[in-house]
Amino acid sequence: MLSFEKLHKSFGKLHVLQGLDLEISEGGVFAILGPNGSGKTTLIKSVLGMVIPTSGKILLDGENVIGKWEYRENISYLPQIANFPANMSVKELIESVKGLRQKKSNEHDLIALFELEPFLDKKLSNLSGGTKQKVNIVLTFMFECPLIILDEPTTGLDPLSLVKLKRIIADAKDAGKTILVTTHIMSLVEEIADEIVFLLDGVIYFQGSLAEIEEQTEQSSLELAIASILEKEKA
Amino acid sequence: MKHALAGFFFLAFVFFAPTIFASPTRVCQTCKKRTIGEAIRQAQPGDEILIAKGVYYEKGLIIDKALTLRGEEGAVIDGSGKGDKTILRVEANKVTIENIIFRNVTKNHVKDLAALKVHKARNFEILNSTFENVFFGIMIEKSKKGRIEGNRVSSKAISQGNSGNGIHVWHSSKIDIRKNEVWGVRDGIYLEFVKKSKIIDNKSHHNLRYGLHFMFSNHDEYIGNEFYKNGAGVAVMFSKFILMRKNYFHDNWGSASYGLLLKEIYDADIEYNVFERNTIAINTEGSTRINARNNRFLANGWALKVAGACYKNIYTKNDFIRNSFDLSYNSKLNDNLFLGNYWGSYTGYDLDRDGVGDVDHRPVKLFSYIVNKTPESIVLLRSLFVDIINFSEKVSPVFTPDEIVDSKPAMRENNAKL
Amino acid sequence: MIRILKFSFADLARSRWSYIYFAFYLVLGFTLLFLNESLGKAIVTLINVIIVLTPLIGTMFGTMYYYNSKEFTELLLAQPVKRSTIFLGQYLGLSLSLSGSLVVGLGIPFFVYGITKSGEIWDFGLLLVAGFFLTFIFVALSFNIALSNENRIKGFGYSILMWLFLAVIYDGLFLLSLMVFNDYPLDKASLFATVLNPIDLARILVLLKLDISALLGYTGAVFRKFFGTQLGLVTSFTILILWVVLPVLRIVRKAKKKDF
Numbered sequence: 058m059l060s061f062e063k064l065h066k067s068f069g070k071l072h073v074l075q076g077l078d079l080e081i082s083e084g085g086v087f088a089i090l091g092p093n094g095s096g097k098t099t100l101i102k103s104v105l106g107m108v109i110p111t112s113g114k115i116l117l118d119g120e121n122v123i124g125k126w127e128y129r130e131n132i133s134y135l136p137q138i139a140n141f142p143a144n145m146s147v148k149e150l151i152e153s154v155k156g157l158r159q160k161k162s163n164e165h166d167l168i169a170l171f172e173l174e175p176f177l178d179k180k181l182s183n184l185s186g187g188t189k190q191k192v193n194i195v196l197t198f199m200f201e202c203p204l205i206i207l208d209e210p211t212t213g214l215d216p217l218s219l220v221k222l223k224r225i226i227a228d229a230k231d232a233g234k235t236i237l238v239t240t241h242i243m244s245l246v247e248e249i250a251d252e253i254v255f256l257l258d259g260v261i262y263f264q265g266s267l268a269e270i271e272e273q274t275e276q277s278s279l280e281l282a283i284a285s286i287l288e289k290e291k292a
Numbered sequence: 293m294k295h296a297l298a299g300f301f302f303l304a305f306v307f308f309a310p311t312i313f314a315s316p317t318r319v320c321q322t323c324k325k326r327t328i329g330e331a332i333r334q335a336q337p338g339d340e341i342l343i344a345k346g347v348y349y350e351k352g353l354i355i356d357k358a359l360t361l362r363g364e365e366g367a368v369i370d371g372s373g374k375g376d377k378t379i380l381r382v383e384a385n386k387v388t389i390e391n392i393i394f395r396n397v398t399k400n401h402v403k404d405l406a407a408l409k410v411h412k413a414r415n416f417e418i419l420n421s422t423f424e425n426v427f428f429g430i431m432i433e434k435s436k437k438g439r440i441e442g443n444r445v446s447s448k449a450i451s452q453g454n455s456g457n458g459i460h461v462w463h464s465s466k467i468d469i470r471k472n473e474v475w476g477v478r479d480g481i482y483l484e485f486v487k488k489s490k491i492i493d494n495k496s497h498h499n500l501r502y503g504l505h506f507m508f509s510n511h512d513e514y515i516g517n518e519f520y521k522n523g524a525g526v527a528v529m530f531s532k533f534i535l536m537r538k539n540y541f542h543d544n545w546g547s548a549s550y551g552l553l554l555k556e557i558y559d560a561d562i563e564y565n566v567f568e569r570n571t572i573a574i575n576t577e578g579s580t581r582i583n584a585r586n587n588r589f590l591a592n593g594w595a596l597k598v599a600g601a602c603y604k605n606i607y608t609k610n611d612f613i614r615n616s617f618d619l620s621y622n623s624k625l626n627d628n629l630f631l632g633n634y635w636g637s638y639t640g641y642d643l644d645r646d647g648v649g650d651v652d653h654r655p656v657k658l659f660s661y662i663v664n665k666t667p668e669s670i671v672l673l674r675s676l677f678v679d680i681i682n683f684s685e686k687v688s689p690v691f692t693p694d695e696i697v698d699s700k701p702a703m704r705e706n707n708a709k710l
Numbered sequence: 711m712i713r714i715l716k717f718s719f720a721d722l723a724r725s726r727w728s729y730i731y732f733a734f735y736l737v738l739g740f741t742l743l744f745l746n747e748s749l750g751k752a753i754v755t756l757i758n759v760i761i762v763l764t765p766l767i768g769t770m771f772g773t774m775y776y777y778n779s780k781e782f783t784e785l786l787l788a789q790p791v792k793r794s795t796i797f798l799g800q801y802l803g804l805s806l807s808l809s810g811s812l813v814v815g816l817g818i819p820f821f822v823y824g825i826t827k828s829g830e831i832w833d834f835g836l837l838l839v840a841g842f843f844l845t846f847i848f849v850a851l852s853f854n855i856a857l858s859n860e861n862r863i864k865g866f867g868y869s870i871l872m873w874l875f876l877a878v879i880y881d882g883l884f885l886l887s888l889m890v891f892n893d894y895p896l897d898k899a900s901l902f903a904t905v906l907n908p909i910d911l912a913r914i915l916v917l918l919k920l921d922i923s924a925l926l927g928y929t930g931a932v933f934r935k936f937f938g939t940q941l942g943l944v945t946s947f948t949i950l951i952l953w954v955v956l957p958v959l960r961i962v963r964k965a966k967k968k969d970f
Contacts, residue, residue: 068969107787108969126792134788140781142721149720156713157789196785545926547934571927591750593924614754616924636751662885667928668900669888673921675913676762677881 058083058235064113066099073099075259086236088246091256097239101206105134135197137208143182147192154196164199186213198225207238243280320344329353343367352377357384363392372396382410388417397426406431428456434463441470447477449500457482479505487511502527527553534560542568550575566710572597585609588710594620608632609706619655622664634702642703649701656692658685714799722807735815743823749830760837761913764844766873772852773869775804777862784970797965809845813838836919840912843950847908850957857964880907897932908953915946
């Protein structure tokens, strides 16, 4: 459903994506992994149109989306740092984002799930980091979108909320949606990911299932597998 | 017998009344006298000629005896016919001209043709008449004790060389010019070698050059007049002892335009006048012993602009409000005194509450000095940079002279009622 | 676009700074009128405030707002909304709320003191129009600077420098060069230099009404034509509009290419 063809992106002299080719099939959870600076966030932001690629193509359902904006109707995005207009209340923020999409939304269930009711009338600047992240999650999952992109979704979440988040992700997967996740929490990847995409120096170093990566690196866990890849590269 | 005598007197009265009481001779198309010239020629001194409604194409008329020439409503004397002549010329004493419309005077560059010319006459009166499309309107020469009141003089002057003055007085004295309105000529009212005369409650506007122009005239006064939108307002030149009071000078705009121009004059009093929205309210060149008090300067480009040597001039109790520049000079101001004026731009305080500012006011801004040298810099008026340099100059004067200072600036307007 | 505009507007309407700005003008208006006793004099004092302060406030708020709402902008960028819409919406939201504070904040005291029934209504109106334009221009310029500078300290620095340059230094250099080249006819050059600086241009617009008698004191024919006829008014307005449109176009162009 989503594919990248010879994607290049430079920030000044820094060549972050170096002709990246990637195919993401429909349905399932895809974990995008890689060391710091490998281009994960750049890749994700390219899909969202926040970063404009230097060259190459991004095809969503066969259509190049670079420079367009309507396609974002079908993408939900959870940004890494949730920072909202300080003077708005939670309720107003949710209403505003709804106003932008004009699409059916189920924020009530999500608000109930994360027990956000007491915070609805509070100003966003007064919320704790974890609560902000919950609001962030509500904003992401309240719309029905075939493609969901999560950038470090677990930041600041307590264990209970983490469990709830995993359930939501699982539900979305069962509903046949495509989910892209970046995270540094390997246990989360092991738990939810169907396929792993490993980025290194701006190209795809590896793409396959958890079992395949462990087998290829002859390691017993994902964490060790990744470590061994990085060791090998250094050497 | 008694009755017979009474009857005789009655008859005598009936027959001789016309000559005894000089009942007016009427001029009209169907009257015995059809032209004004004929009526004048045949009139006796002291007669009155009444001109009926209608247009009389006559010019070169001369009144050489004491007469009253009065027009009925709509009596017009039109000078548009052939020949370069003044329409009417008065050369006798005690002549009255009233309620006549003079129209169309031929322009001539050699002869100063006027609608009405008074020459070497005394005790004349020119009243409530209208002068339209004139070259010169009313011209008084070498005359005394005249009254010019309630007239309207106008033309469509386009260039100075090709136009004359509205009311032009030369070598005369004790002339009373009152309640006239003059527009569209070169100088509205022009006085040259005129003494002891009064110019009161006139309106002079839209004239090419000056609204009122004094040359070599002494001991005159002008009071309660209004001058606006003239090429250059009022000019008083080479004159002495002129009193200027309660006049309203406004909206005289242009690069050489003033409310009032004073040039080489001595001993003048300027009081209770209002100067509003003129490019320069008072422009003074080489004048001495001028007393300017209780005048109001409102929203002018320059309130006072001083050039040439000016000695012993006193400016007291004037109000300077919202002028782009209150004072500008390009020479030394000698013995000039500024005292007790109200300066809108004054930034001092009055701690003892006696109505007098506790700090001296320096009315000359550095920027006005700069504009004098570099006129284009006027476009920077009211910019922050200019405010900053003005302020620093105020704090430590370098360019502006120390002696120009008002040591008793008023905290309130002196003449708010004007 | 309207939605984004409503967004920023609602956000700003709740911001303390908008109220402080509004209250500032309110207090300023009443104070000036109280001290000066006459509308005309208060307006003259107000010229300096408007000419200097609205650009400064526009610059500061513009830069601050851009940097402060950066994360939220990113959230918006992931939504199905056109980029230019986001930035134009934010720009308009900020400019309108600032100029609204100006117009209402000064309007109330002047209205109370009877401006609508006085002859100065046009002077006052023109002053507000000048302030309105300056706000729009300087918010646009500061957005441009902020868009080109990721580092907010740098962005702030450049913005303040820009203000300082246009509000003070430019006029200083301008005056200096007029004095140096005194021997040449400078009327065209000085008009040209005026037009190149939006603060000067807005100032001229106000002078056209308030100091026309002084402006007409200069003999140059070009000056006379510019200030003596409608030409000055029309030209000033046209160029002020350009001063808004061109930076806004650059915002759109820059925003299209920028990575977040």
